[in-house]
Structure formats: C-alpha cells, structure tokens
Amino acid sequence: MTEDMATRLHSAAIRLLRLVRREDQASGLTGPRLSALSVLVFGGPTSLGGLAAAEQVSAPTMTRIVESLVQAGLATREAEPGNRRKVRIAPTEAGVRLLEEGRERRVRALTERLARLADSERRALDRAVDILERTLR
Amino acid sequence: MTEDMATRLHSAAIRLLRLVRREDQASGLTGPRLSALSVLVFGGPTSLGGLAAAEQVSAPTMTRIVESLVQAGLATREAEPGNRRKVRIAPTEAGVRLLEEGRERRVRALTERLARLADSERRALDRAVDILERTLR
DNA sequence: CACAATCATTAGCATAGCTAACAGAGGTCG
DNA sequence: CGACCTCTGTTAGCTATGCTAATGATTGTG
Numbered sequence: 001m002t003e004d005m006a007t008r009l010h011s012a013a014i015r016l017l018r019l020v021r022r023e024d025q026a027s028g029l030t031g032p033r034l035s036a037l038s039v040l041v042f043g044g045p046t047s048l049g050g051l052a053a054a055e056q057v058s059a060p061t062m063t064r065i066v067e068s069l070v071q072a073g074l075a076t077r078e079a080e081p082g083n084r085r086k087v088r089i090a091p092t093e094a095g096v097r098l099l100e101e102g103r104e105r106r107v108r109a110l111t112e113r114l115a116r117l118a119d120s121e122r123r124a125l126d127r128a129v130d131i132l133e134r135t136l137r
Numbered sequence: 138m139t140e141d142m143a144t145r146l147h148s149a150a151i152r153l154l155r156l157v158r159r160e161d162q163a164s165g166l167t168g169p170r171l172s173a174l175s176v177l178v179f180g181g182p183t184s185l186g187g188l189a190a191a192e193q194v195s196a197p198t199m200t201r202i203v204e205s206l207v208q209a210g211l212a213t214r215e216a217e218p219g220n221r222r223k224v225r226i227a228p229t230e231a232g233v234r235l236l237e238e239g240r241e242r243r244v245r246a247l248t249e250r251l252a253r254l255a256d257s258e259r260r261a262l263d264r265a266v267d268i269l270e271r272t273l274r
Numbered sequence: 275c276a277c278a279a280t281c282a283t284t285a286g287c288a289t290a291g292c293t294a295a296c297a298g299a300g301g302t303c304g
Numbered sequence: 305c306g307a308c309c310t311c312t313g314t315t316a317g318c319t320a321t322g323c324t325a326a327t328g329a330t331t332g333t334g
Contacts, residue, residue, distance in 0.1 A: 002248050002251050002252060002254075002259065003244060003245075003248045005251065005259070005262065005263050005266060006244045006247040006248040006251055007240075007244050008266045008270065009153070009247065009251075009262070009266050010153070010157065010240075010243060010244060010247055011270075012150075012266055012269045012270055012273060013149075013150040013153045013154050014154065015273045016146070016147070016150045016269070016273055017150050017151065017154060018193065019273060020147060021193060022193065030289065030290080030322080031290095031322095032289080032290060032291090033289095047312080047313090048312075048313060048314095049311095049312065049313080056155070056158060056159065057290085057291075057292095058291070058292060058293080059312080059313065059314085060291085060292075060293085060313085060314070060315080060316095061290060061291055061292075062313095063313070063314060063315090064289085064290075064291095064314095065289095065290080068289085083299080083300080083311095083312090084298085084299060084300090085298070085299045085300070085311065085312045085313070086299095086311095086312065086313085087312080087313070103144075103147075106147060107140060107143045107144050107147060108140075110143040110146065110147055111139050111140045111143040113272050113273065114139050114142065114143055114146075114272065115139060116272065117139075117268065117272065121268045122139065122142070124261065124264050124265055124268060125142065125146070125265050125268055125269070126142050127261050127265070128261055128262050128264070128265030128266075129142060129145045129146050129149055129265075131254065131258045131261060131262055132149045132153070132262070133145065133148075133149055135250050135251065135253065135254065136149060136152045136153055136156060136250065167291080167320065167321085168291095168321095169320080169321065169322095170320095184281080184282090185281075185282060185283095186280090186281065186282080194321085194322075194323095195322070195323060195324080196281080196282065196283085197282085197283070197284080197285095197322085197323075197324085198321065198322055198323075199282095200282065200283060200284085201283095201320085201321075201322095202320090202321080205320085220280095220281090220330080220331075221329085221330060221331090222280065222281045222282070222329070222330045222331065223280090223281065223282085223330095224281080224282065
C-alpha cells in the first residue's frame with residue numbers, strides 16, 4: 001500500500017538527516033544559518049521573501065538570519081535593480097566554500113553507510129533516488 | 138559512484154521533509170516539541186539524557202522542552218524506580234493521539250505525491266526503502 | 275565514610291521564531 | 305498629477321530554543 005510506504009519513507013528520511021546533521025557542528029554555523037546559506041548556494045540569488053518562503057519562516061526571522069550571514073561575510077545584500085523595494089541576496093565566495101565543505105562532510109558520513117551495500121542494492125537505491133527526485137520536484 | 142548517489146539521496150531527503158513539515162502547523166506545537174514527542178511515542182519512555190541525545194540537543198534544552206510537554210498534558214515525568222537520579226519520561230494518551238494525527242497529516246501529504254507513481258516505480262521505491270531502513274538502523 | 279561520577283535542573287546568555295507596526299517604492303485611478 | 309493602495313522589507317517586542325557553567329541530588333567506589 002502506498003500509504004504504508006510513505007510512512008516508512010518518512011521515517012527513513014528523518015533518520016537519514018539525523019545521521020548527517022551531526023557533521024554540521026564542524027561548520028561553526030547554526031542550523032538555520034547553514035540551511036539558509038544552502039538555499040542561496042544551490043538555488044542562486046534570491047529576494048528576502050523568496051528565501052523566507054523556501055525556509056518556511058517569517059520575513060522578520062529571515063531578515064535577521066541574512067543579517068548575520070552578511071556580517072559573517074558569507075552573503076551579500078543589495079537593492080534589486082529595477083525594483084528597489086526588493087533585495088537581492090547572494091552567497092559570497094567564502095559562503096560557497098563553507099557550505100560546500102559542510103555538505104561534503106554530510107555526504108561523506110552518508111557515503112560511509114552506503115558503502116556497505118551490495119552492488120544490486122546500490123543499483124536499486126540509485127533508481128529509487130531518480131524516482132524520488134522527479135516526484136518531489 | 139556511491140558518493141554521487143549519497144549527494145542526491147541527501148537532497149531528496151531534505152526536500153521530502155520540507156514538503157511534509159508544512160503540515161505540522163496544524164498540530165499547534167513547535168517543531169522541537171513535536172520532534173521530542175515523536176521520539177517518546179515511537180521509541181517508548183526514555184530518560185532525559187536519552188531524549189536529549191536522540192534529539193542531538195543539550196540536557197538543559199531538553200529539560201525545558203519536556204517541561205512544556207508536561208504542562209500541556211502531553212507527557213509525564215516521574216522518578217525512575219531503582220535509580221532516582223534518572224527521570225522516566227513517557228507520552229500521555231493525549232500526547233500519543235496528537236502525535237499520531239500529526240504524522241497522519243504528514244504521511245497523507247507524502248502519499249498524495251507518491252500516488253502519481255507507476256506500479257513499477259512504486260515497487261522499486263518500496264524495495265529501496267527496505268534497503269535504506271537496514272542501512273540507517 | 276569520604277569522594278568521585280552520574281543525572282537532571284537552574285541561571286544566564288545568544289539565536290531563532292512569531293505578530294504588529296512602520297517605512298519606502300511602485301502601481302492605480304479619479 | 306496626486307491621493308491612495310499594494311508590495312517588500314525592516315524594526316520592535318515578545319516567547320521559545322539553543323548553549324555553557326554552576327548547582328543539587330543520588331549513586332558508586334576506594
């Protein structure tokens with residue numbers, strides 16, 4: 001049954017992210033800042049509202065998170081040309097680097113787990129990831 | 138390559154939980170409280186330290202989250218018989234109900250997405266979930 | 275029994291979350 | 305054109321969540 005699979009997939013996703021989240025400590029950033037930076041790095045420059053929506057957080061909350069990232073030299077904030085109400089937030093080089101190092105640590109932790117798999121299991125998982133990506137897009 | 142699959146699996150897990158997290162608003166509980174309650178309901182009664190470790194949070198932080206759950210009538214806290222330093226935290230009936238309703242909403246949102254899948258895709262995903270469960274245990 | 279180790283809480287701080295109120299830019303329409 | 309409304313972001317002020325350090329209470333141990 002699909003609902004049963006959804007239940008187990010949900011649990012698996014929770015466990016997976018609990019596993020990799022332990023690596024984030026090494027970044028020196030808090031969870032929300034790291035997560036916002038991740039949206040900037042992988043999704044490209046965004047407005048404040050867009051970033052807040054992506055993170056499912058209110059605009060004032062995101063204003064402060066962005067402010068802390070700017071202070072830390074990890075992001076820039078400038079007025080949008082053509083609509084000066086809007087703000088264009090982009091990651092700096094340092095932001096990109098820090099985030100990619102962090103993601104590398106996460107992926108490494110996960111890769112170590114997946115290394116135990118047999119080839120046939122790996123292929124099966126690989127195909128499932130394809131399916132998931134399409135479904136969640 | 139395994140590392141590449143880990144990267145994509147990681148992203149998919151993030152997107153999946155972002156999708157279902159929107160449903161949590163209806164529970165009336167904050168994220169950390171809901172998450173702690175979930176550990177209690179699905180993992181059974183625990184000590185405070187155990188709960189803090191499961192949530193990857195410090196003991197003082199968990200003390201307060203538990204306090205709020207107790208105040209809300211969703212959990213009980215009593216001295217462990219045989220080791221009175223320890224505390225045994227358990228969900229109440231109301232806590233179990235609230236959490237299960239919340240998880241049902243999450244699972245329903247996910248099920249709606251998975252309903253689009255072809256049978257062969259569903260089978261492939263189902264097998265992959267099996268593999269994942271074993272790997273992450 | 276003295277003393278160390280364990281477990282939880284309290285105190286005090288920074289960050290993250292919210293709503294309400296505000297400020298400024300851009301549209302709209304009499 | 306100018307009053308007015310909308311859109312976007314920030315500021316203000318509150319609660320909740322996160323931390324470390326210090327404390328209290330129990331248990332284990334030499």
